[in-house]
Amino acid sequence: DAKTTQPPSMDCAEGRAANLPCNHSTISGNEYVYWYRQIHSQGPQYIIHGLKNNETNEMASLIITEDRKSSTLILPHATLRDTAVYYCIVDPSQGGSEKLVFGKGMKLTVNP
């Protein structure tokens, strides 16, 4: 079973920030939070990951709560091309089980 919970879908207006939530209340101390997205029927693509601190790259920002039980992926200025299914997973990344379970993800629709 997936160790994360995401809402099934979300809408966002083009040009606005999209805030995608994820709950991972059973996350272990050595597990990272990773985000991937899948545009249409392509293979999923990596977006960003983090352990404790907030992270930012050219695609997005990741905010992880202090207790690490939830996180938010932020797309600062959503475009139509950001319409995709977004997956939040927890990943030991080194050692431990490498049974990486993705779950159903969340469909983000960016509207013009």
Place this chain on the structure above:
Amino acid sequence: NAGVTQTPKFQVLKTGQSMTLQCAQDMNHEYMSWYRQDPGMGLRLIHYSVGAGITDQGEVPNGYNVSRSTTEDFPLRLLSAAPSQTSVYFCASRDRGLAEKLFFGSGTQLSVL
């Protein structure tokens, strides 16, 4: 680098036929895995491997066999295809260091009639 290459891209089988979905990566990644994706079901892990000669079951392993004789290749075998195996299959790989990301192939769309 080609990354993760899956062949074929499309395949139609009859019930009971066997076939192998190929997956190859040229990044010297130790970890490789297979997922299937059905409408409304997200990605479900079939099998994975943490290195040559080592494989393990994922969430939905029944009806599929895998082997890992080389670092580069991780084929997925359907011994007797069933209509329930109609799906899109994705292969993924990554290195086994700290905080390594997964790289996915472009998928194989399989229909079993």
